[in-house]
Amino acid sequence: MKIAILPGDGIGTEIVAEAVRVLNVLDLKFEMETALVGGAAFDAHGHPLPESTLKLAMASDAVLFGAVGDWKYDTLDRPLRPEQAILGLRKNMGLFANFRPAICYEQLVGASSLKPELISGLDILIIRELTGDIYFGQPRGRRVATDGHFPGAEEAFDTMRYSKPEIERIAHVAFQAARKRKAAGKEGRVTSVDKANVLETFQFWKDVVSEVGKEYPDIALDHMYVDNAAMQLVKEPKRFDVVVTGNMFGDILSDEASMLTGSIGMLPSASLNSKNQGLYEPSHGSAPDIAGKGVANPLATILSAAMMLRFSLNQAAAADRIETAVKAVLAQGLRTPDIYSEGTTKVGTSQMGDAVVKAL
Amino acid sequence: MKIAILPGDGIGTEIVAEAVRVLNVLDLKFEMETALVGGAAFDAHGHPLPESTLKLAMASDAVLFGAVGDWKYDTLDRPLRPEQAILGLRKNMGLFANFRPAICYEQLVGASSLKPELISGLDILIIRELTGDIYFGQPRGRRVATDGHFPGAEEAFDTMRYSKPEIERIAHVAFQAARKRKAAGKEGRVTSVDKANVLETFQFWKDVVSEVGKEYPDIALDHMYVDNAAMQLVKEPKRFDVVVTGNMFGDILSDEASMLTGSIGMLPSASLNSKNQGLYEPSHGSAPDIAGKGVANPLATILSAAMMLRFSLNQAAAADRIETAVKAVLAQGLRTPDIYSEGTTKVGTSQMGDAVVKAL
Numbered sequence: 090m091k092i093a094i095l096p097g098d099g100i101g102t103e104i105v106a107e108a109v110r111v112l113n114v115l116d117l118k119f120e121m122e123t124a125l126v127g128g129a130a131f132d133a134h135g136h137p138l139p140e141s142t143l144k145l146a147m148a149s150d151a152v153l154f155g156a157v158g159d160w161k162y163d164t165l166d167r168p169l170r171p172e173q174a175i176l177g178l179r180k181n182m183g184l185f186a187n188f189r190p191a192i193c194y195e196q197l198v199g200a201s202s203l204k205p206e207l208i209s210g211l212d213i214l215i216i217r218e219l220t221g222d223i224y225f226g227q228p229r230g231r232r233v234a235t236d237g238h239f240p241g242a243e244e245a246f247d248t249m250r251y252s253k254p255e256i257e258r259i260a261h262v263a264f265q266a267a268r269k270r271k272a273a274g275k276e277g278r279v280t281s282v283d284k285a286n287v288l289e290t291f292q293f294w295k296d297v298v299s300e301v302g303k304e305y306p307d308i309a310l311d312h313m314y315v316d317n318a319a320m321q322l323v324k325e326p327k328r329f330d331v332v333v334t335g336n337m338f339g340d341i342l343s344d345e346a347s348m349l350t351g352s353i354g355m356l357p358s359a360s361l362n363s364k365n366q367g368l369y370e371p372s373h374g375s376a377p378d379i380a381g382k383g384v385a386n387p388l389a390t391i392l393s394a395a396m397m398l399r400f401s402l403n404q405a406a407a408a409d410r411i412e413t414a415v416k417a418v419l420a421q422g423l424r425t426p427d428i429y430s431e432g433t434t435k436v437g438t439s440q441m442g443d444a445v446v447k448a449l
Numbered sequence: 450m451k452i453a454i455l456p457g458d459g460i461g462t463e464i465v466a467e468a469v470r471v472l473n474v475l476d477l478k479f480e481m482e483t484a485l486v487g488g489a490a491f492d493a494h495g496h497p498l499p500e501s502t503l504k505l506a507m508a509s510d511a512v513l514f515g516a517v518g519d520w521k522y523d524t525l526d527r528p529l530r531p532e533q534a535i536l537g538l539r540k541n542m543g544l545f546a547n548f549r550p551a552i553c554y555e556q557l558v559g560a561s562s563l564k565p566e567l568i569s570g571l572d573i574l575i576i577r578e579l580t581g582d583i584y585f586g587q588p589r590g591r592r593v594a595t596d597g598h599f600p601g602a603e604e605a606f607d608t609m610r611y612s613k614p615e616i617e618r619i620a621h622v623a624f625q626a627a628r629k630r631k632a633a634g635k636e637g638r639v640t641s642v643d644k645a646n647v648l649e650t651f652q653f654w655k656d657v658v659s660e661v662g663k664e665y666p667d668i669a670l671d672h673m674y675v676d677n678a679a680m681q682l683v684k685e686p687k688r689f690d691v692v693v694t695g696n697m698f699g700d701i702l703s704d705e706a707s708m709l710t711g712s713i714g715m716l717p718s719a720s721l722n723s724k725n726q727g728l729y730e731p732s733h734g735s736a737p738d739i740a741g742k743g744v745a746n747p748l749a750t751i752l753s754a755a756m757m758l759r760f761s762l763n764q765a766a767a768a769d770r771i772e773t774a775v776k777a778v779l780a781q782g783l784r785t786p787d788i789y790s791e792g793t794t795k796v797g798t799s800q801m802g803d804a805v806v807k808a809l
């Protein structure tokens with residue numbers, strides 16, 4: 090089992106270090122190799138995703154990714170900016186299925202913007218398609234408008250698109266995830282989010298998801314417009330179980346959903362391809378403002394490592410152990426500053442890592 | 450002053466009737482003419498936006514619009530569905546500037562999903578571009594993919610696009626709105642929401658908005674990615690003042706923002722063209738489930754009529770009077786079921802209209 094370790098920028102190095110420690114205390118044999126990515130790779134090699142890093146990632150069973158980005162790279166040309174590394178990894182590895190759980194840990198209910206009764210017990214899963222849509226659609230660029238409101242004016246444009254097999258495969262992922270959740274006692278329902286009332290792409294999306302849904306008679310399927318989904322997440326987040334949507338809408342809704350919990354520092358993510366090769370990263374960013382201070386919350390990254398064990402490395406038991414250890418540490422009252430509240434014990438990044446290692 | 454009254458479907462007829470009563474008790478001379486739109490127009494004329502309705506709207510200074518849509522039209526071909534009337538009015542009237550205030554009324558703080566301290570005093574303005582972007586961009590449709598992940602497969606596609614003058618004019622609207630708010634004692638800051646890290650269209654958007662911003666040295670400008678904006682609205686909605694964004698992102702964020710208040714039945718909207726002709730409608734939908742029961746909240750529509758007086762009919766004093774009357778009615782403790790809470794008095798649609806008329 091080979092794991093590529095890509096810590097990246099900002100707090101990335103600190104939080105990934107803790108996840109690696111956690112992996113190392115499991116009685117499992119991994120080959121781990123570390124490489125630069127994002128701004129750190131740009132500084133060293135002039136590119137956010139150097140050939141060597143990409144090669145390592147492609148040759149690994151899984152990638153454990155920290156975070157990328159820093160304000161100091163904001164003035165670079167877009168192809169050289171840190172976040173292009175993420176897009177490059179997704180595209181080259183074919184990581185089309187993004188899993189973004191939004192879970193509210195009982196001890197952290199108070200961290201949410203939402204009233205406790207609306208958020209307590211939240212456990213929803215946003216599945217975002219990750220290699221299609223307007224993110225990669227061609228053509229795109231700038232040109233002189235030949236029609237529209239101002240023919241002759243300079244304009245910029247992008248292409249949104251989804252093909253039938255792209256929609257089918259992410260729909261299967263969603264229905265299968267719902268089925269697993271149902272087997273585990275959850276509702277097991279898929280809400281497909283679209284904008285079929287306006288977009289050709291998402292009328293097609295809706296049609297294809299409905300078709301695929303017929304193969305899963307045990308799983309309920311409903312459809313919701315993206316604007317309504319953005320509202321319902323605020324109004325009644327627990328009405329959702331599995332949400333499946335495209336790359337652009339998923340970008341927005343998965344971030345909204347994770348912020349609902351108020352504890353985005355706890356939320357892992359997984360991005361998988363059809364061979365179950367995956368990239369695992371926390372849902373939060375590189376937080377350059379607190380980088381190097383030893384205060385970042387490593388739990389989202391540690392939980393991402395657990396997802397990695399379960400999805401890509403076939404080590405579900407080890408994944409369970411990590412998740413249990415994280416819950417134990419929360420129960421002990423240990424909190425990094427992002428999730429701290431009165432009456433709990435404030436700890437730093439490595440103390441939090443220590444505690445998880447000890448709980449294991 | 451000519452007003453086209455387009456009640457539409459569902460609760461549309463009930464709530465617009467109350468707004469018309471309110472307009473009628475003002476000492477102003479309007480010519481009002483009513484026409485069918487949406488599903489009601491489809492039933493009568495076979496089209497959601499009959500030629501006669503469009504002509505009336507175009508020939509009026511303002512349109513007072515209720516809401517359109519009902520599940521029973523869901524199986525119609527897209528061009529015949531009720532919401533196409535909205536898109537047709539926007540396009541034909543050139544209503545490019547959509548104003549969506551998200552205001553939390555002090556007496557209704559409890560209706561929000563958010564904790565009171567996060568939402569109390571909220572008063573932000575989302576300005577959404579309404580005639581460009583992926584809503585109207587050509588080409589769009591279905592075809593056989595020639596490149597991408599599955600060449601040869603059936604695919605659907607849409608075109609996102611913005612030209613420079615389209616971005617400039619909505620940016621000016623936003624900066625001018627911020628300036629007015631600043632003069633009225635508010636912060637007066639513009640947050641432009643984009644996805645410049647991924648989309649050509651929104652890199653261009655960001656560049657052009659920044660250019661326009663130089664003409665408003667008194668107004669602060671910041672930029673935020675749409676995924677982050679969706680998060681920040683949940684985390685700390687009061688950090689925003691004026692938000693300006695494109696049609697698609699604005700659709701999502703303006704709905705998210707209005708749901709934050711928990712009292713979407715209170716929120717008006719305005720859509721203006723460059724001649725200050727405008728369409729005014731509540732932020733909520735046609736709510737077919739409660740249509741005809743006399744329980745819908747008419748206040749968002751009544752407040753939309755106030756916006757109409759201010760923006761299109763040059764009657765700011767009358768607009769102020771209506772807004773004061775609405776506040777008085779809330780202070781009296783009158784509530785339709787959507788905003789009802791213990792200790793207040795539950796009233797129906799027409800009783801609420803009566804109360805506003807009386808307060809005037």
Ligand SMILES: CC(C)[C@H](C(=O)O)[C@@H](O)C(=O)O
Nearest residue numbers: 172173175176340646647676
């Ligand atoms: C950094 C950016 C390109 C990326 C995206 O938009 O997909 C990020 O927001 C994410 O969700 O992982």
Ligand SMILES: CC(C)[C@H](C(=O)O)[C@@H](O)C(=O)O
Nearest residue numbers: 286287316532533535536700
């Ligand atoms: C009905 C639909 C076409 C419309 C839109 O997407 O613009 C609606 O959601 C709105 O925001 O007014």
